[in-house]
Amino acid sequence: MECEICGKPVSETNPTRAKIEGSVMVVCKECAKLGTIQKAPPKPRFQQNKKGRKNTQPKRNYRNDEPTEELIENYNTTVRNAREAKNWSREDLGKKINERVSVINRIESGKMTPDPKLTKKLEKALNITLLENVNDVDLNQFINSSSGERTLGNIVKIKRK
Known part of the structure; x- marks a missing residue:
């Protein structure tokens, strides 16, 4: 290590x-x-089962807080092209999804990334897909593929206190 x-x-x-x-x-x-x-980190505490014996495995709470879907890279051009294909103005799209025209302008210019709720509205109104599934990444493949020479210290200047 x-x-x-x-x-x-x-x-x-x-x-x-x-x-x-x-x-x-x-x-x-x-x-x-x-x-x-x-x-x-503290050692896991063992839970007692109904008979008063200790379980050999600690109770684990598996929870994945990471999103499984991610916004596509060129979402702004996708939204603009879909809107133009339907011959809608930005005002028309704003009325359909109950958003301001300035929000549509910022999304189409790439200055704003829509939150998940707004993304779903855009997908439904324009009949497009803006979210893609993100597969679990195996970090070991990146560790094994690196030459072992690149570290954080090679990239960052360290300020001494």
Whole structure:
């Protein structure tokens, strides 16, 4: 395991985690001085079952807060082209989805990304698809494909306190 800042080897059995500039990273002892060292996560507590025995597996709450759908890259041109294909003005589209014309202008110019609720309204009114499914990314494929030479320390200038 390597330090995420300088690339020096870090103990895999007892890595040092430090919060630096708001991000928690695995770092070496020298780079840990740049932030505050974080405590190790608490060990899982075991729940007792109905018979009073301890379960061998802790109760886990699996919850995925990450969105499974993402806005397409060229959403602004897609919205404009669909609106123009229906021969609607921006005012017409605004009336259909109960939004201001300025909102439509900002979306079509790419200055504003629509929230999920507005995206659904646009999809329904224009009969287009603006959201695409995001597949789970295997981080190991990125770790294995890198040459091992690029670290955060190679990219960022470190300010010493």
